[in-house]
Amino acid sequence: MIDNISKDSIKSKIKEVLVDDLDANLNVGDLKDDLSLYEDGIGLDSISIVNLIVLVEQKFSINFEEEDLSYDLFSSINHLADVIYTKIN
Amino acid sequence: MALLESLWDGNVRHNGISDDQCFVNYGDVLKEFQNLDQYFKAHQLQITRCVFLEVNNTVDCVIIMLYFFSKKVNVFLASPNLLNSGAVPGFCDKILILKDRDDSSSLQIQLAENTNYTDKGDLENNSGMVILASSGSIAAPKYIYYKADNLFKNAAACIQHFNISKDSKLLVSVPVCHMYGLGVGLLPGIMAGANVSIINKSNVIKLIDKLRGFKPDISLINPTFCKMLLQLNKTLSQSHTYISAGEPLDGNLRTEFINRYGHLINLYGCSELGAMATSEVSLQHKITFSEKSLKPVNGVKFKIKTTGNSNEILCKNPYGFEFYLDEYGKRMTDQPFEDGWYRTKDAGRIDNSGNLEVVGRIDLCINRSGFLLSLEELEVKLENLLEHANKIVTIETSSKELLAICELKTDYTLDTSSAKNTCLRNLPRYAVPDHFHFTESIPRLYNGKPDRKQLTFLYT
Numbered sequence: 282m283i284d285n286i287s288k289d290s291i292k293s294k295i296k297e298v299l300v301d302d303l304d305a306n307l308n309v310g311d312l313k314d315d316l317s318l319y320e321d322g323i324g325l326d327s328i329s330i331v332n333l334i335v336l337v338e339q340k341f342s343i344n345f346e347e348e349d350l351s352y353d354l355f356s357s358i359n360h361l362a363d364v365i366y367t368k369i370n
Numbered sequence: 371m372a373l374l375e376s377l378w379d380g381n382v383r384h385n386g387i388s389d390d391q392c393f394v395n396y397g398d399v400l401k402e403f404q405n406l407d408q409y410f411k412a413h414q415l416q417i418t419r420c421v422f423l424e425v426n427n428t429v430d431c432v433i434i435m436l437y438f439f440s441k442k443v444n445v446f447l448a449s450p451n452l453l454n455s456g457a458v459p460g461f462c463d464k465i466l467i468l469k470d471r472d473d474s475s476s477l478q479i480q481l482a483e484n485t486n487y488t489d490k491g492d493l494e495n496n497s498g499m500v501i502l503a504s505s506g507s508i509a510a511p512k513y514i515y516y517k518a519d520n521l522f523k524n525a526a527a528c529i530q531h532f533n534i535s536k537d538s539k540l541l542v543s544v545p546v547c548h549m550y551g552l553g554v555g556l557l558p559g560i561m562a563g564a565n566v567s568i569i570n571k572s573n574v575i576k577l578i579d580k581l582r583g584f585k586p587d588i589s590l591i592n593p594t595f596c597k598m599l600l601q602l603n604k605t606l607s608q609s610h611t612y613i614s615a616g617e618p619l620d621g622n623l624r625t626e627f628i629n630r631y632g633h634l635i636n637l638y639g640c641s642e643l644g645a646m647a648t649s650e651v652s653l654q655h656k657i658t659f660s661e662k663s664l665k666p667v668n669g670v671k672f673k674i675k676t677t678g679n680s681n682e683i684l685c686k687n688p689y690g691f692e693f694y695l696d697e698y699g700k701r702m703t704d705q706p707f708e709d710g711w712y713r714t715k716d717a718g719r720i721d722n723s724g725n726l727e728v729v730g731r732i733d734l735c736i737n738r739s740g741f742l743l744s745l746e747e748l749e750v751k752l753e754n755l756l757e758h759a760n761k762i763v764t765i766e767t768s769s770k771e772l773l774a775i776c777e778l779k780t781d782y783t784l785d786t787s788s789a790k791n792t793c794l795r796n797l798p799r800y801a802v803p804d805h806f807h808f809t810e811s812i813p814r815l816y817n818g819k820p821d822r823k824q825l826t827f828l829y830t
Binding site: 345354 | 571572573574575576578579582594595598601602604605606607
């Protein structure tokens with residue numbers, strides 16, 4: 282369980298996962314907080330999104346429920362960080 | 371179109387089609403047809419040969435497509451983004467561009483001339499034809515030429531086979547520009563008067579979103595989505611029937627999928643003939659019916675042609691395609707028929723009950739993301755692209771990944787990164803090898819051809 286983690290730390294950690302753990306050829310410089318994670322933004326395809334969900338659940342020790350897995354979840358790093366923050370706290 | 375219109379009676383007018391943005395009931399679809407009639411008349415728009423329509427999974431696209439079917443206009447159903455790539459075939463005289471709706475909420479279209487139009491094809495005097503792109507081939511393009519009436523009859527067989535009715539809720543997460551989404555999902559759903567939901571630019575999150583919101587009783591998905599749902603390891607609140615086409619999910623994966631998400635029907639079909647056979651549709655039979663045993667769709671016949679060690683499946687569907695066209699609209703000389711039977715190039719057997727089992731391919735083709743990819747075609751392409759390679763052999767590994775084994779020219783080198791980047795720039799994504807291996811020499815048979823058996827043994 283991760284305690285007392287700020288939203289900024291969550292965003293940094295999400296970016297770490299995107300750059301280091303996903304085979305998506307991304308650089309930190311590409312990752313704007315308000316950019317969609319889908320193909321109209323950062324460019325993650327379905328396989329990368331699934332891998333991201335699994336990795337985020339592992340790294341933050343959380344579990345996304347069925348109702349969390351909406352299209353909006355990956356509409357931006359900001360939004361994803363908000364959802365993770367709520368789950369942790 | 372009487373086939374469709376007769377079904378949109380008073381009982382189903384409130385059912386309809388929805389996409390990510392909107393819902394249109396069948397009653398309003400007919401009104402849209404009248405609006406389009408007026409628009410074409412007012413702007414004196416005329417299609418003499420064939421219209422190019424880029425088909426996204428949107429309600430507006432579906433309305434336009436149905437409108438052309440109803441008017442017996444020849445239409446080429448193109449994959450999204452084909453227009454941008456400049457690959458408009460010469461047999462289309464017009465290009466239809468669909469714009470966003472304005473404040474008046476009516477469909478906004480523009481009809482442009484195709485500057486590549488070449489009037490030397492076999493489309494002349496034919497009307498009511500639907501043309502689809504052949505999937506997978508990276509060689510010269512070939513186009514699949516259907517009579518629209520046969521497409522409807524093909525869809526009617528699917529309505530019967532999958533028990534689709536006006537009470538059904540059908541979710542189509544696969545592209546409706548291809549025969550699977552169109553002939554097994556969209557058209558049967560509409561013709562049965564069911565509620566149909568289509569997902570544009572589908573991904574697994576959109577799929578889960580729609581499963582939760584639309585609550586379908588039948589969903590068309592692809593095997594990749596099946597595997598992703600399993601990888602996510604989530605429980606969905608509603609269990610229902612899924613149809614999956616392409617590489618069948620079998621063994622433990624299929625059992626796991628059924629236990630977690632609902633009944634999974636493996637569909638055996640192709641763009642040329644539509645749905646040919648499926649695993650058991652009824653849930654009651656799932657224990658006794660072998661997952662690999664496929665029951666023919668009504669009207670479809672199979673036979674096996676034995677040549678040496680190969681047992682090729684031949685298929686006859688009275689409502690299949692007519693023939694292949696080339697990009698200029700000329701009937702191609704090479705057609706996949708033998709005495710009226712379609713050559714599937716799949717190997718298989720038929721049991722005493724007339725059910726089919728598919729055991730593999732008789733040629734070097736593999737299924738990649740729903741596309742049938744010829745390894746021989748790919749190797750020729752790769753050898754042209756990677757000029758430092760003398761010979762390239764591609765094989766599918768046991769984990770279903772594509773490996774390119776490259777025999778390098780003397781004193782030349784090549785690395786994975788540059789090889790992959792070259793491929794990404796020049797080939798569709800599904801044709802790009804996942805891995806590369808570079809070697810000084812590829813083992814060969816006595817006749818000089820690469821020893822594929824030994825390579826498969828060595829590298830998988």
